[in-house]
Each structure stands twice: as C-alpha cells, then as structure tokens.
Amino acid sequence: MRKIAPALADAGWDVTVYGRDGSTRDDDPDRDPRVRTRITGGVETKSVSTLSYGFTAVLDAVRRRPDAVLVMNVANGFWLPLLSLRGIPSLVNVDGIEWERAKWGALAKFVFKSGARFTARFGTRLVGDAREIVRRWNSEFGRDAVFIPYGGEEPGDLPVEEGLQHRRYVLAVARFVPENTISEFIDAARLVAEEHDVVIVGSSGYGGEFDERVERLAAESDRVTWLGHVSDDKRLLALWQHAGAYFHGHSVGGTNPALVQAMLCGAPIVARDTVYNREVLEASGEFVQPEPGAIAQALSDLLSDPARQESLSTSARDRARQHYTWEGVCRRYEEELASLVDSRRSWVREP
Template structure:
C-alpha cells in the first residue's frame, strides 16, 4: 500500500522527495483521490495510478471527508489540507492550502486543475516549481455562479494564462478560445472513456426492473447550463408510460430539483437515482439505455459524454460546438427546448435500427478518439517535459 492518508498539520514528511530518485508530481484542485464527484476526479482516479506505475511519486491533495475509503496504490500519497467547506469558498480555500503545502515540499512539477487556482501560482513559481494547468471549461459563463464568482474565475483564468508554464485544454474549441482571449497556446488532451467488459444487463433488470433499450437516460447535475429543466419539460410531452431514469441531483429546495421531484411524483415511470458512485451500475445504465440525453452546454469535452460513448449509448445532445466536436456526426443534436428534445428522444427510443446504428457509431468514435490509454500517455509526456524544464 502507498502513502497513507493523513492530515498535514505537523506532517514530518516535508522532505520526502529526498529519499527517492523518482520525479514527484503534486496534483491540486480536485476533491482528492479516489473521488467519484466529477470529471476532474474521474481523470485523477485514472491518472494517479498510471503515473505511479510509470515512475512517478504522486501526491494528490484531498479534501477531508470527500474521498472514498479504498486502498491507495503504491506510489500515490493522499495529502489532506484544510479549507472552508462551502460553495463560495471551498475551491479557493482548499486551493490556497494545497498550493502552500506543495510550495513547501517543492515537487518536480505541479498539475493544477481549475483556473480558480491561478491566484496561487505565484507561490509555486517563486519556488521554481513548473506548473501544468488544466483550464477546464468557461466557468465564468456558468449560470450557477453569481457575478462576483464569475469575476473571480475570469481573473483566475487571466492569472493562469500569465503564470502557468503549460496549459492543457480538454477540447480543441476551448483551446481556440484561450488563444483568442488570453493569447496562450494549449496542449489538447481530452478525457477518456472505459469500455465495459459486459453491458451487465442484469443490473438494470434486478435493480430497476428495466429491459435493455427500453428507457430514456439522463446523467447530469441539476444546473441550468445542463438543460435539465428543459429535459424534464420534454419528458412531460412523452407518453406517461415511457420509462425514464435520471442520475444527478441538486440541493433540496433547488428549483430544478423541485421540478424533478414533482415529475417523479406524477409519473411512477420516472426514477430519480440521485448521485451514483457505483461506476459498474452507471456504465450498465448507459450500456442498456434506449437513448441517452446529454444537455451540457458550457465547457469542452465532457467526461459523462465520453463515457456514454464508450458504453455505446445512443445519444441526443444539446447542440453546441463542444458536443459536436466530441460526437462528430455520430449523434442527434437538439435545440434546448422541450419539443426538440422530446421529438429526438422518442424517435430513437422507438426505432431499433436507429438505436443500433447510433450505438455502433459512438462506440467507434470513442475507440478512435477517447481511449484512456492515449489520454494518460499524453499527460505523462506533458508532465515529464515540464519537469525537465
């Protein structure tokens, strides 16, 4: 077993890199390892073990209480720092404490997630630590953030452009945006998908009473830019007997969550599963869906969409440049309104040939462009190049 989870206060292991000739990378800006929260956490679940297996010592900075109780691979160390656990302060406070500790330890390179951490790059640069930063999507355009929060993210992006040695964009279109607005080139590295060994049809039968190909699936957080309200309105336009499964949620009292709860109360065939950390079951839901709706509109390559493709889910997406980049010609593109969404979903759900063709197409697209093996190899090369400089 690798480095044990521990609080950093009084941690004597400050000079641990002196005990090994292996290069050390600090991964900062996620909820930690292993975590099942979102795209960055999914990336780190794959990347940290990969780097450890390929000659790195890996420090993953974690938030207390937000990582799974699982065995930690040899070469990977969880490092817990303190912060304020709130929507408005968590990213900045945990980012500050993690960057401060990494500056103290002085790894060979830091991999930073999220431009909000751009504020803290000067302390790493002052210690001579090269920084590779994943810019993620355009956080300052997300409706869920207040105007001050949007300004914080945009300023963080400006500082990231100024101080990071290497910027990574998960989308070609995001890379174009950064070149145009911030004058910086980016390395394109998308997310990867895991192709299941089996569709595990028995899981959806046993747990939900569903047959393969019989249901509509949506997987997303309930935030405005994910088009979930429009999706729930679209479901109301469908036959009440249509089986619908929704993975995702919002805090109690959120308007979209309230809308979802009302829909499920009115229609017993709508099943709300909330957040899932069981990858095997989630992959089974995608693998056996009659049609999958993906409404994400802000950001680049979305991890959920890439994983849905790896599972062969026939897909309807909100029509954006980012979703078109990922899917190519292998999906159905809908305007963000209930009528457009429902018509696409119904047409695919009730057409066996369309479902089969779309499933084969997205699987082939996944194999061609979005395999984890290629993604992780590219991260390894970028980190080694940055560490050498």
C-alpha cells in the same frame, strides 16, 4: 486524478495528490497505495472552498519543491505565482469556461475570470480538454494550450436495471443546473413518458426547484423513475449500456466525462447542439435545440428506430475507442509533465 495519478506511478513517477479532510479513505479499495495523499486545511464554504484549499496545497508544495505540479481548475490560478517564484513548473488543466456557467453569481464569475487571467500569465503550460477550449484561450488570453481530453472505460456486459428493458427507455444523467438543460428536459420527459419509460439520474445536491419538479413528475407518472445520485459505478454504466436514448444536455465546458463514458457504453445519444458536443460526437450522435418539444420528438423518434439506435451505438463506441480512452489521456499527461521537467533541468543547467 483517480486515473492519472496511478498511471503516473506506473510510469515511474513519485506522485502526491493534495486533498481535503474526508476526500480520501485508507480503506478505499480503489486507492492506489503507491500514490501519496496530503491533506491541507481550508474553509468549507461554497464561495471560498476551492480557493482556500488550493492556497494551502500550493504553500505545502512550495515547501516540498516537486519537479512539476499538475493543477486542476483556473480558480487555483491565483496561487501559480508562488510556484513560479519557486521555480516549479506547472501544467494547468483550465477546465471549462466557468465564468459562463449560469449557476455562478456575479462575484464567482469575476473570481473565475480573474483566476483565468492569472493562469494565462503564470501557468507554465496549459491543457484544454477540448479543441474549442484551446481556441478560446488563444483568442481571449493569448495563450496556447495543448489538447488533452477526458477519457472513459469500456465496461463488459452488464445486467439491465430491474424493471427496465434493453433499448426501451430514455436516460438522462446530469447535475440539476440550468446550463445542463434540466428545465427543458423535465418538460420533454413529461411528453416522452406518455409512451416510454424515462430514467433520471442526478440532483442539485441541495434541493430546490429542479429537484421538486422531478420528484413531482416521478410521483405523477409510473413511467418516470428518479434515482437521484447513483454512486455505484457499475449500475450507472449499465444504465448507459442499455438505454434506448441518452439525453446529454450539457451546454458549457469542454469534453464532458459523462458524454465520453456514455459513448464507451454504446448509448445511442441525443445531445444539445453545442460546439463542444459536436466536437466530441461528430456524426455519432443526434443533435437538438434546447426546446422541450424538439427534445421529446428526437428522443421518441430514436426509441422507435432500432436500426438507428444500433448505428449510433456502434459509431459512438468506435469514436470513443479511437479518441477518448484513459490510456491515451494518461499517456499524454505523462508526456507533458516529462517535457516540463526536462525543460526545467535544461534551464537550470544553462550557465
């Protein structure tokens, strides 16, 4: 919502964003003063946090009765009947196929799948961030969805991270969960680091096996740097911009925001071979199976081929400029919301 809400305000909308305590700050320099925020209550636990905050936000919206509501995530699908009963149209971004993520247990997967069924039944209009997501929703739930991907921004020239060299290091940016091919990449990084620098950005957020393995690898090899979570956007953009090979191991979900941003930074990309990554990259990336030896070979080969690096960098940036900019994404959201409001007004006017 950091990009969509201000864009809607630019288009003349009166925008309110719901959040939880601590999610926004009055002194945030990136906060758009035209966008109102409303904080509602909820239960801060991993299992019910999204459900509880979504419920209180929907209750508040039902009372205020906006012209339309943009809903993110099918976990909020349980509360869509409340909006429907109130005559408030909803535009629902269904996000990824959450019930297939390895990080969730059986109960969480059941909740997400049930929320998806509610979304399919009660969402006024659905948004899929990848064409494959749109296809899945049509085949599994019998619902059509409009395709609107995620976007990114093209940075200007940024400095190389101290201690690194342009196009001479491997970069990985990911949350440490199994479906992001983290285990396989750690083993591959050990092989790559015999000859090349490796930079790893991310963590599990709560410690655990993957964090311990990366910490141990960084301690054993002076070619491996683990930065953990990087909150400085410019620093992260610079790491993508100067990488010699960026490994993108995400295997579920639709259009991945990190992949799109890496493309706009001109990173030469080696991606896990999935239908989603192929849809986004097409011919502007290399694809590899989730096996440590294959990953290491693909990354090392790319680091040793400057011509291929620049070819992939140029084609990835050009493709993202054409299909994955925030300007185009925000315009599509505004068009869909305006269409929903017009449809509602036409229905209300009918005798």
